[in-house]
Amino acid sequence: MIQFYNTLSGKLEPFNPITPVEIKLYTCGPTVYDYSHIGNCRAYIFEDLLKRFLIFKGYKVKHVMNITDVDDKTIKGANAEGIKLQEYTKKYIDTFFEDINVLNILKADFYPRATEHIQDMVKMIKGLLQKGYAYKKDGSVYFSIAKFPNYGQLSKINLEELKPGERIESDEYEKENVNDFALWKNKKEGEPFWETEIGAGRPGWHIECSVMSSKYLGQTFDIHCGGTDNIFPHHENEIAQSEAYSGKKFVNYWIHCHHLIVDGEKMSKSKGNFFTLRDLLNKNVNPSILRFLLLSTHYRKMLNFSFKALEQASASFQRIKDFLYELKNRSFEEGENEEIPLLIEEMNQNFTGGLNDDLNIAVALRAIFEMIRKVNILISQGKIYREDADKLVSSFNSLDEVLGVLHEEKEEMLPSEILKIIEEREKARKEKNYKLADQIRDELLRKGIVLEDTKDGVRWKRGKAKS
RNA sequence: GGCGCGGUACCCAAGUGGCUAAGGGAGAGGUCUGCAAAACCUUGAUUCGUCGGUUCGAGUCCGACCCGCGCCUCCA
Known part of the structure; x- marks a missing residue:
């Protein structure tokens, strides 16, 4: 109901x-x-x-x-x-x-x-x-x-x-x-x-x-x-x-x-805390993250927008994205864990139950994060198989019909010069030239590209540009 | 003045009568790693703005008070 x-x-x-x-x-x-x-x-x-x-x-x-x-x-x-x-x-x-x-x-x-x-x-x-x-x-x-x-x-x-x-x-x-x-x-x-x-x-x-x-x-x-x-x-x-x-x-x-306020105050042009969507996009705010932030506060509560809140939302959002990335790209053994459909069912129940109740988004999101933690533990125990991963991904996609934030943007391509740099680093790592490899990694980090060395090879993602 | 919302851990935030008060972020510890980073795991409030009251039992109900905020003729 x-x-x-x-x-x-x-x-x-x-x-x-x-x-x-x-x-x-x-x-x-x-x-x-x-x-x-x-x-x-x-x-x-x-x-x-x-x-x-x-x-x-x-x-x-x-x-x-x-x-x-x-x-x-x-x-x-x-x-x-x-x-x-x-x-x-x-x-x-x-x-x-x-x-x-x-x-x-x-x-x-x-x-x-x-x-x-x-x-x-x-x-x-x-x-x-x-x-x-x-x-x-x-x-x-x-x-x-x-x-x-x-x-x-x-x-x-x-x-x-x-x-x-x-x-x-x-x-x-x-x-x-x-x-x-x-x-x-x-x-x-x-x-x-x-x-x-x-x-x-x-x-x-x-x-x-x-x-x-x-x-x-x-x-x-x-x-x-x-x-x-x-x-x-x-x-x-x-x-x-x-x-x-x-x-x-x-x-x-x-x-x-309810209204949105900015840094605890009413948003107004005279206070200089007035932001259009365009303003934020020009500051390189990811629209999915903005959507996630604006979505995660219950609609009848005043939402306090700030760049700190945006960062927190971003980190939270990234946790979900990392989880999905792992499921899609890690090499799992063939097979399935019969516990998974039960967990998915539980997540769906809690998610829907939350939204049934006057769109209680916090409860709905909790269902997702609880699922992530449980599955991550299973992954680390080697109890997740290829089919499970596929089922999990499709269950998240299904919930995203409501949230509208996880849908894969087109696979972003890095400029070829950067891809070349990443390759160079891989080569350096193979040759155990770690000093050079680390140098390259730091250089990319400054450009806002985070590299992760995983068992299945190197992975990159967008991070904050650090100086 | 009228109408309304909120005060829960360092930050965001769920919970509205009953097991040990969700979840996320940050922090700390650990796993992994060439080392890192990232990721992952673990960890957190004897306590819910204050003071009274109701009740076997209250963050949750009632009363008073304090604090913050929003709306009130064209701003969603």
Whole structure:
């Protein structure tokens, strides 16, 4: 049985899909005004883990992720560069796809864009006007939260106690109630707009998710994900719009991941601790290791990113890689150990059991590390045979359908000059010229290449460049 | 102010009523090795922020307090 923490109820709940045939999943996608930062990456990776796990459990998943390509920030960005909105957002849409690809995130089935669903939005807004949930004012359309008594159910916010804040003054739109939110924003100087039945203007932010989720997944669907900051007001407003319009429950399970902080502080550009994925790749951070790090903290816990944490994750990750390398490359005798299938079964049980429990990743990873230790002991006792090694490798590959980190990148080739150097060293070793051999080894170490002399010959791997 | 999260070994971190408190990293010891490195094995908290309480029994429940952090109208 799978259970998830549902923000709506504030409790762990058994997961019961609307139809077991196919789970309908909606995840809040990027606003394409900048490169993905590592906080975005964490959210995407969490959603990917969730989705992969559901697939691993045998479900089909229909996944929709929106792309917000018109909003205050994209407009501002395009204007700042003096280019058309589409031209501006295209760049970040492209880089978004590059980023999720680098992180080995499974593709969604649909990536609907706000600008391509204006007519659908107009239709929903018209419906809300007709039903009396929305009103027009100075060319804009607002949702009247006073008409929706359940407002606040997701965020547990009591509107009477919500202090309006200073934002009212800076808001140039007139609303009946400060907490009402815009469904449609009147045309404004210097902003793109659409001529529609409800007037010339552009959509408010929340309406796109309500429209596009129901269009592709139906008016009631299973899971909606996002970061905790989206709970209020974005997701609260989505519920209000969608349920007012359809009269049906919008989403059964709201699953939110917590934020990421850097060195114990909120990540912000002004603090200089703001990292995009690109920044890290430029620092030669291995994306699999980054994925492993972002994956290994439970999604509802705040994740403290630091370069020290990255190093620890790297060492931990390397332990798994070394184990698999050993299984694949060591020469084992023919035969099999009947204990192995039992150990594999135990690992699978523990791994799946952990993830069943609200994606408890720590328990799942423990299952893997316990397996590694047990098998390493058997290897040192000579009790692992060729077939066992093969079975173990394929069992790890199977679990990696969920983790998405171990998959073998293409066998990396070293530059031929370095291969030549390694050969030279081998020759020196055969001639017992250990002084030269050690010299060469140190030289390669400085270049970040670690050599290991094993019984089955020399092995190299990437390490940290040491001076 | 409102809502919420967390404080478990040097670091990260699981565990939410009951055998000896997971796992990973670092450290230490050992195996292997020409020596190394790497890898592998072994090793770690009489104790779970503080103080009370409930209970036969609490890190785990209740209360108070201390500390750190996040969100609160467009930042995942």
